Amino acid sequence: MTDTQEPAHKKDMTRRRMVIASGATVVAAGIGAGAVATASADEDPAKAARGKKSGGKKGEECYRLTSETTEGPYYIDADKIRKDITEDKEGIPLTLRLKVIDSDSCKPLAHAAVDIWHCDALGIYSGYEAASTGGPGGPGGPGDGTPPSGMPTDAPTGVPTDAPTGEPPSGGPGGGGGGHSEPTDDERYLRGTQLTDKHGYVEFKTIFPGWYQGRCVHIHTKVHVGGKLTDAGYEGGHTCHTGQFFFAESAVLDSAKIEPYSTSTTTRTTLTEDTIYDQSGVTGGLLKLSYRKHHMARGVVASITMGVDPDETHDGTDL
Template sequence: MTDRQEPAHKQDLTRRRMILAGGAAVAAAGIGAGAVANASAGESGGRGKNPAGQGEACYRLTSETTEGPYYIDADKIRKDITEGKEGIPMTLRLKVIDSDTCKPVAKAAVDIWHCDALGLYSGYESMSQGGGPGGPGGGGTPPSGAPTDAPTGMPTDAPTGTPPSGGPGGGGHSEPTDDKRYLRGTQLTDKHGHVEFRTIFPGWYQGRAVHIHTKVHVGGTMTDAGYEGGHTCHTGQFFFAEQAVLDSAEVAPYSTSTTTRTTLTEDTIYDRSGVTGGLMKLSYRRKHMDRGVVGSITMGVDPDETHDGTGM
């Protein structure tokens, strides 16, 4: 070994760090200098089997979570799910891999759905517990500043309707109460296991940290009515670093929310396992979050298993 060579185990460690950081680096490249990359300090990916020549870390199985009450079957096949909703633009870059073989899972249907900037879910606006002044879950006059990191006191309005997913009372499914379908969509992964959505940064509602729901379906077929057949091999949620949420709270309309916010450490669903638990890598331009955020994550799934999130 020459003076300029590192021991093999250090080289392996360096390569692994570069691999795990790759998603954030690629995302930041499209935003420019001064970008912020957010992730938990306790983030861990872990390795499964890694065949010779495999160029990417193989993550453990991504944590399974409850489906929650606000799921609507995959019938909106589209990349842009905003439908004109106001909020911080967000590009969501997802990858699905087989956690055992580390190979990409192609032609999997990936569902995502989440609330708007004020905590309302399409299809369930009357049941949602978010909202700004005068809206469902709202408390009247907007606060003078952004929500604090630790919520204090109880909400002024008693919640009505079904509790939010993961909150008190569980997450049994509820039938939609309206025909709106913003911030919901499904796409098929390409041969590399990739899928990308255009959406907005989610807001928050009583009882839950900021999150995005997801399902991964395999073995079905695409039809005019949507994705049909097959089975759901993963039901999970994506989470956001606290600093990113605090930054979003300084931007309208998030800044008008009167809903008490639950922090990531207080959330009843996030299992504190970093990427494995759904914590996303986020990149955005420093002090200019309103211009857009890029979020990315790799989901390790077992295509042979069924996890529909309804029995949790």
């Protein structure tokens, strides 16, 4: 996605909070010896402690959340209300468990619409299959901050003789909201929306995302409130959160040993190299992951709690 905006922690985040439950790593039933749990080891406790606020259930604390991010170019409105978004795409099964809370009260936010969307195991986005291969507007194209596939990456030589004139182009690197693109095909795999239950939970069945040039492995998300379900999907209301979820580097390396991820020849950007992830651990969108070290192909469980302010509007184009 074109995600070359400044990290979200440089923005005004005065009301955003995050809940981190004690012992919060979600473990799949039956996972025992040899299991891998990631995320908390990458979190900076000192950074998390700043902005702490009591509230919610016993054993939970609210923290400042720094994960408001750009929407990127490949968002499609919430028109697929479903739990399983896989559509037979190949990849490591991923169960994504999300909880949404009110950042001020720390209480669960019921009936909020949660969108997620991400690329497949080889870095392709549904709705934008042609662009996702590195063409104009796709990963490696305008708006993603990386050179299009096939373009030279070396710095130009010589001294320019003329100063540039006119207004800078919009929608390119650093452009507002990542320069949204209109869909180019009718595919909608690895996209879906669900309403939170009375406890603020939703769960998606999907696959572990792959990677493409210029970005680390990630999942996009939006939270909408004030709307309603219709035959066309979720309509009305407003978007109170736009963010991204990230994966520990160790888990991505484990996934890269498994087909079809292992067949990718695309240069991979690491978590520490990514221009969107703010390096703050769970508070920046780093997922808690559980899986068997030598049997990752059987599946991964990922979880995180999002603190949102339902009275705010953050549609991903305001950064």
